[in-house]
Amino acid sequence: MTMTPEQASWFEGTFTRLVDNVDRALMGKREVVGLVLAAMLAEGHVLLEDAPGTGKTSLAKALAATVQGTSSRIQFTPDLLPSDVTGVTIYDQQAHRFEFHRGPVFASIVLADEINRASPKTQSALLEVMEESRVTVDGVPHEVGRPFLVIATQNPIEQAGTYKLPEAQLDRFLVKTSIGYPDLAVAERILAGAADRNPSAHLPAIITTGAVADMADLAATVHVEPAVLRYTAQLAEATRADASVNLGVSVRGSLALIRIAKVWAAAQGRHFVTPDDIKALVRPVWTHRIVLDPEAEFSGTTAEAVIARTLESVAAPQARAAA
Template identity: 50%
Template sequence: MTDVTSATPPSTDAGRVADPIAGQSVPRLTAEQLRGAIERIRENVRQVITGKDEQIELALVVLLAEGHLLVEDVPGVGKTVLAKTLAASMSATVNRIQFTPDLLPSDVTGVAVFDQADRRFEFQPGPVFANVLIGDEINRASPKTQSALLECMEERQVSIDGDTHRLPDPFTVFATQNPSEMEGTYALPEAQRDRFLARMSMGYPDRDAELGMVDAREGGDPLTRVRPVVTAETVRAMINACSEVYVAPPIKSYVVDLARATRDHADVRVGVSPRATLHLIRAARASAAISGRDYVVPSDVAALVAPVFAHRLMLNTRGARGGIGTGEAARVIEQVQQRVVAPTGV
């Protein structure tokens, strides 16, 4: 197994760059080091998740875009396993929350406890204080508890009794949810959905992948054999490297036009937010880096419009005529992409 620090260059001033988010310097990765780290994570996840390369790639995009991922599908198709495997690939702090109807906001963020000896309140951090937070079946908790993550996901901090507590860096949420029509689920609030950079479905594996999964588990759970291949510091450096990928003005205009087209669509009551525009550009940068480029091309954007935009759309009565599901939103996104002409020559 490759050493977890192998993607990190020597810790010298010349090989480090200031990171305003982390509040310290982090390694500056070369293009070769970035590609190597990405490949190690990818191959680590493939040890456990077979036949789902598209989903693995999107999860990597979200991680390197410093976003949060929502995985929606029926139980038993590997939603939580994907999140756990990706988390296990990093030498970082990982916490998991099983969302249930009786879960309280303080069970997520933490609570101030009175210390009898010191005669003062002391903050006890909740499970959200980790580099990777796995939220299992997030839509089984009440909207009040779901909303406890709003500040965490956007501002990467927790405010309790007037005090602000910074979350670890990097910080990402991998949440799973069951389809909204299933029993015992609550719809995610619009503000909560908007904070997820992307949403995806796992889908059932094909026959060969499912057969391979059966064979792989005869020797035990392959997840137990996964070892970290990158450090948290390296992940922070990978995020920084992706943020430096060049986005040409025509590409930026293309993204803005796509966002505005969702707001003008006849079947849409509320289109995507400006936050979605920023998320799509960040995701396109990460996708370009994963592809080995230091610049974004239109195809990077086109491939990510649906996973970044679809879950944010609020359809009107006409738009939801086929049901308020992912299929109707995907139909609108497809129409938007057909109407907005992608730039050429960039």
């Protein structure tokens, strides 16, 4: 079944209300909020590369409050163990059985703060749950439920004592973006409300977690023309053929772009994806998936430049007219 124009109109209205609500706590960052919300509805995860104090925790709490969900924050450190993230099985002497004690990853919105400060072994504890929305401990799978969004952060300034995220783990993140600092007018509004240390606590819930799951299912029914699918595949192939690239966009990256493009189209009130949706999302979805040749990187080439060349070299199909 394909999404109808009426359903697309409802989706747009609900999406706008969700962004408006989160914007009350994270002022002046509607574009970032919309992108993170789209990633959640596409059932993906977000990597934020940002300096401390830009509102990452506020974003996670505001999202959780808006969808009537739960939130947790994991501070990644070198001594953090995988069981500190996923949970552990403990033997109950009175009941004479093993019981699973859930870790902080069992929440609707999980903030993995400074993920690159933990060891690769601990980082890998997130791989299964990010891909399959479940945790397996002692051979027993435990579902984390829907919605489930991991917002991982890393500081682009401080690199001492950190472990670079491997390409396989970077590929698990649907979107990489940053919040950034507010402009002067918004900063003044934030300072005026400095007495309220937790603005997310006063946010009303807009929808339930069950309704979020329904929105995700509805977004998956947005129509994508074969020409748009071909365009996406050609863009991915062009990144792999670029002389400055050692590792281009994978099939998972192409699928991720189509998934979030469906949500993005519905958020604009359309029941079909256009080439402009692909162009709007290709940078946040693909930049972190491209591994540059060391010599090209040393000479100043960036992943953003590769994507810009790719968009110029691949002709976009004609956009479909609204039905």
